[in-house]
Amino acid sequence: MRVSNDENAVFVSGTLGSAPELSHSLYGEDFYSAELLVPRLSGTMDHVPLTIPGRNLAFMPNEGDRLSVWGQLRTYNRHTEQGTHLCVTVFAKGIEPLGEEDMPQNEVSLSGYLCKPAVFRTTPFLREIGDMLIACNRSFNKSDYLPCIAWGRNARTVSELPVGSRLYIQGRIQSRRYQKQLSDGTVQDRTAHEVSCSSIELL
Incomplete structure (x- = not known):
């Protein structure tokens, strides 16, 4: 709720x-x-x-x-x-x-503001993805900037929203391994964390 x-x-x-x-x-x-x-x-x-x-x-x-x-x-x-x-x-x-x-659970609910234009992309398997950065306010005039991923129809929708749009998001937190090439040419293994969105509502 x-x-x-x-x-x-x-x-x-x-x-x-x-x-x-x-x-x-x-x-x-x-x-x-x-x-x-x-x-x-x-x-x-x-x-x-x-x-x-x-x-x-x-x-x-x-x-x-x-x-x-x-x-x-x-x-x-x-x-x-x-x-x-x-x-x-x-x-x-x-x-x-x-x-x-008891079964493991993973539930996230957020409301916040779109910080910059969402990036729409398609994976090699033709899955549509929208990458977002959502600002969530908290006490003492601080904010948290949370990477979020939308899928399919939601990805297309958020890619058309203006910066500053207020969203209510439900989903889960996920980890993702990737490789980052550094300026000296070496490759470093890293882990990213983001919210995978199951539902998005424009407030």
Whole structure:
């Protein structure tokens, strides 16, 4: 159920691929990073990065534990010698053990604004795709810039929308491996994270 037009909500459950490790501290609070493995119906595994504030870590899970995590999608820029990369993470507001008989889930709902014209393209298998960047506002005058992918008819629709259009999106977070050729000619393996849209509504 939609909570508000400014919603940014994610619920994922699966198997912890790495135990939480201390990432950084901010204003006296520790933040931990981890990775959750969430299977698709096809059997492909999505590697979902987690950021867990210490105050929301009621217990310390271990690698291989089955967990449910809910919170928001957040983005930040990572600066390296090769340049700046937009990183997507699930900011966990709560975690709890996942029952042995409970099925993994991957649900995202967002509302935000189209930051730049959507890029329409067709894959070698003739699938129509629309790449979008959606700005979702949050507290303290901050925004998260979330890469999203629309498919088929939705891809054609978003490719015709003007910048600034407000959208309500439902879908899932997915990971995608790709290779990036650097300026020195070397090739680097990378992982991108984006929201795969199952439905899009113009607000």
